[in-house]
Amino acid sequence: MISSHMPGQPDASPSGDDARVYSGSVRDYLELFKPRVMSLVIFTALVGMVVAKGHLHPVIAAVSLGLIAVGAGASGALNMWWDQDIDARMSRTAKRPIPAGQVTGSEALSLGLSLSVASVVFLGLIANWFAAGLLAFTIFFYAVVYSMWLKRWTAQNIVIGGAAGAFPPMVAEAVVTGSVSWDSFILFLIIFMWTPPHFWALALSKSGDYEKAGVPMMPNVAGPDSTRTQILVYTLLLAPLGVVPFFMGLGGWTYAVVSVISGLLMIVLAVQVYRRREGAAATKAEQALFGFSILYLFLLFATLLAEHAFGLGSGFDVGPRLVSGII
Numbered sequence: 663m664i665s666s667h668m669p670g671q672p673d674a675s676p677s678g679d680d681a682r683v684y685s686g687s688v689r690d691y692l693e694l695f696k697p698r699v700m701s702l703v704i705f706t707a708l709v710g711m712v713v714a715k716g717h718l719h720p721v722i723a724a725v726s727l728g729l730i731a732v733g734a735g736a737s738g739a740l741n742m743w744w745d746q747d748i749d750a751r752m753s754r755t756a757k758r759p760i761p762a763g764q765v766t767g768s769e770a771l772s773l774g775l776s777l778s779v780a781s782v783v784f785l786g787l788i789a790n791w792f793a794a795g796l797l798a799f800t801i802f803f804y805a806v807v808y809s810m811w812l813k814r815w816t817a818q819n820i821v822i823g824g825a826a827g828a829f830p831p832m833v834a835e836a837v838v839t840g841s842v843s844w845d846s847f848i849l850f851l852i853i854f855m856w857t858p859p860h861f862w863a864l865a866l867s868k869s870g871d872y873e874k875a876g877v878p879m880m881p882n883v884a885g886p887d888s889t890r891t892q893i894l895v896y897t898l899l900l901a902p903l904g905v906v907p908f909f910m911g912l913g914g915w916t917y918a919v920v921s922v923i924s925g926l927l928m929i930v931l932a933v934q935v936y937r938r939r940e941g942a943a944a945t946k947a948e949q950a951l952f953g954f955s956i957l958y959l960f961l962l963f964a965t966l967l968a969e970h971a972f973g974l975g976s977g978f979d980v981g982p983r984l985v986s987g988i989i
Contacts, residue, residue, distance in 0.1 A: 690764040694742050694773065695735030702959075703734040703830045706853065709963045710831030710846050712970045713912060714838035726789045726837045730830060733781035733797045737826070739774035740805035743767050745813075748875040754868055774805070785837070793836035800829040814876070817883035820865075824857030825850075845912050848903075849963075855900040856959055859893045859932060863952040866890070866935075867945055890936045893951070897932035901925030904962055917965045924958045 707730045711723055718726075742749065742760055750761035759765040778801050786794030808823030816822075831849035832842045865872065865879045866886055872879040881889045904921045907913035913921070931951040938947045 687764070690759040690762075691769075691773070693759050694739040694765060694770050696738035696741075699738060699827070700731055700734050702827065704731045705960075706849070706963055707731075707830035707834040709967045710834030710849060711838055712967055713845060713849075714835040715843070715845070716838040718838045722788060723837070726785060726793070727834070729781045729785040729788070730797060730833055730837075732777055733785075733801050734830070736774045736777035736781060737801045737804040739770045739777070740801075741809045743770040743774060744805070744809045746770075748814075748877060751875040752868075752871040754871055778805075789837040790840045792840055793833055796829065796833045796836050796842075800826060800833060803829070815878065817878045817880045819878070820861045820880070821858050824854050824861075827857060828853035845907075845910065848906055848910060848912065852900070852904055852907075852962065853959070855896060855903055856955065858896045859900065859928075860952065860955040860959075862889050862893050863935060863948045863955065866948045887939065890939065894932045894936045897928050901929050904958075907962075907966065913966055914969045917962070917969060920961050920965045924961050927954065928958050 704727060707727055711718070711727065742758060745755075746760040746767050749755035749758050755761065760767055760770055778798075782794050782798045782801070785797055804823070804826035808819065808826055812819040812823045828850045831853075832846040835842055835846035862880055866881050866889060869879065869881040869886070873882045880892065884892075902925070904925045905918065908915075908918040908921065928951075931947070931954055934947040935944075935951050938944045
């Protein structure tokens, strides 16, 4: 029998769901929201709120933060619905709720769509419609632009698609002020530039998985050596960019020290990935960079949060406002 299913499109036929018995638990449905990604969204959005130059009632801030998280989780469910075919082929994702047979694709789609609409509408009613529109664009970018287009058709999927994970600080500032500024845009750029070296460090060791699933990840398309070079280039750009908030007056002296030291460590690890290209040494270097990259981003944003929330150092106007002054 010839299938009418097109490549790159999930199997939407009801027979697939009817043929299996689904016994999803609450935990399975929560896994649709990609909790690890959601936690990063909540954290970076919280920092975006705290550093924003404005005032917001704590209840409105808390509810808005929750709605941003719901929007992120909804886009994660839509991503899992669309990617259910390739998730089933990859060892890293085969245990996700849909390929594991715990949740149906139609359930993930319904949940993702309903929560997307609800998060946007309620954010507009509770905060403002500019922030709601920015959240809607973020969901659309991740679920449609990245998941349905970039991920399956170009090796630049992570580079361009990384914007989706970088938007939360801007959405959060929009909640507080009704607009976005260079402050949240710099936070966006830091996350945007951080994503390729972070993810490609993992992709180097998982290239077989991506090849089996037919996903054009950079190591499979350009080769591992080219990927290592690009990891080093992006890291060399990221490290000085991570210090920029100090010169904008967004971060204080504590932030300056943390960003410089952690940025240098990122460079050292990226150089090791570039130089160690075979065997266990290469794998160890890739894992070290991947693990530290998570700590790197956490340190930058946690330091900004501490400076602004707890008054550590001079977190508001320290240092010459070079970047904002030039712009």
